[in-house]
Amino acid sequence: MGGDSKNNKMTIHNISICRCGNALSGGEKFTDEVVSRWAKKYPSVNYFGWSQSSVEPGVCGIRTVNILKDNPSLGDRFKILVRYFIIIFKSLKFVKKFDTEKNIIVSHFDAWPNMLFAFLLKLANPTAYWIAVTHNLVFPNPFLRQHIYIKKFRIPNFFEVYQWLNQKLFFLMQKKADLLACGNATNREELLKKNANLHVIRYGREYFGEPETSMENKLYDICFLGRFHTQKGTDEIPDILRRLKKSHDQKLSVIFIAPKESPKKGDYLGWLEKEIAEIGYDFKFLGPKYGVEKYNFLKKSKILLFPSFFESFGLVYLDAISVGTPVVEYDLPCYDTHRAGVLKASFRDNEAFAQNLKRLLIDQELYKIKSLEGYNYSKTFDWDITANGFESYFEDYCDR
Incomplete structure (x- = not known):
């Protein structure tokens, strides 16, 4: 200048x-x-x-x-x-x-x-x-x-x-x-x-602390971060988790960092609980979180569930990989810059989406690779x- x-x-x-x-x-x-x-x-x-x-x-x-x-x-x-x-x-x-x-x-x-x-x-x-x-x-x-x-x-x-x-x-x-x-x-x-x-x-990126790349130190298996809205793909969550349960019959913990109300369904918490009641996972709805508190929950989660259909960039992807948490998302043109720390499934192929979640949950070597490559990529932002x-x-x- x-x-x-x-x-x-x-x-x-x-x-x-x-x-x-x-x-x-x-x-x-x-x-x-x-x-x-x-x-x-x-x-x-x-x-x-x-x-x-x-x-x-x-x-x-x-x-x-x-x-x-x-x-x-x-x-x-x-x-x-x-x-x-x-x-x-x-x-x-x-x-x-x-x-x-x-x-x-x-x-x-x-x-x-x-x-x-x-x-x-x-x-x-x-x-x-x-x-x-x-x-x-x-x-x-x-x-x-x-x-x-x-x-x-x-x-x-x-x-x-x-x-x-x-x-x-x-x-x-x-x-x-x-x-x-x-x-x-x-x-x-x-x-x-x-x-x-x-x-x-x-x-x-906002987070500049150390990442957590070890699965053993994670408290939660899956985390969703965002708003409950059709555009965010939240209507796909019950189908994805049912498919995951069918192929990976384990007791999992799933946290939702999001407002409980939805423009589409109003009481989304009630709707989602009804849809997935038979799965038997441990669900926690934490409400919106910001700053250090948000990153602490992300850092303690093994995977970010990101089924969104339509984003300009998707900063939650960057939030997750910057703390060492890999992401599973749909393979869409708008996510062209999501190049590391992520597994992608074809759009609305929820079986492939669930299998990607399973791969990260059971394959510690793959998990370590995705966690580290995502964190290193986050440093370029x-x-x-x-x-x-x-x-x-x-x-x-x-x-x-």
């Missing part, structure tokens, strides 16, 4: 106004990690719906603007939609000419209020450099198929249509963006048609590299 004088002439405006609270999705984790790193080099303004500052105390030149006065309870999806309208209305007073010479706008999510705010800032400041970030794959038309991998007709629900239309609006508004940044190269060719300037994000990957764009812009 250029000298300090050049950096001080440039301000980064981070837009994340749909964020209310501090529970982290993969996209929110990206925001926190890169913003805190950029803040050490450049003056920065962070616009959040509501959030505690992600920047270390004492870093100069940082201003965080919370559109809302406090952290609202999220409620159901319709309440969130109403809140979006409130947030975008309240954010309009911040749409104005910037008072610094060079300005970079980074819209961190593709939700429409986030994009609309960034779009209006770009219109008010046409010489600013706008980076439009999406952490989603391109959604298929919900009227033609259920989702990208299951090709069958059904009437989509309101939020499937909403999600699809929201992304259509994102791609329309990002035409004004100078750079489109995405979290997965799967849709690269399609995205290049929408913006010739494309950057593929490489995510970073670094948030410093993620943040630095954008700085060539900053430098080119400042040199204009």
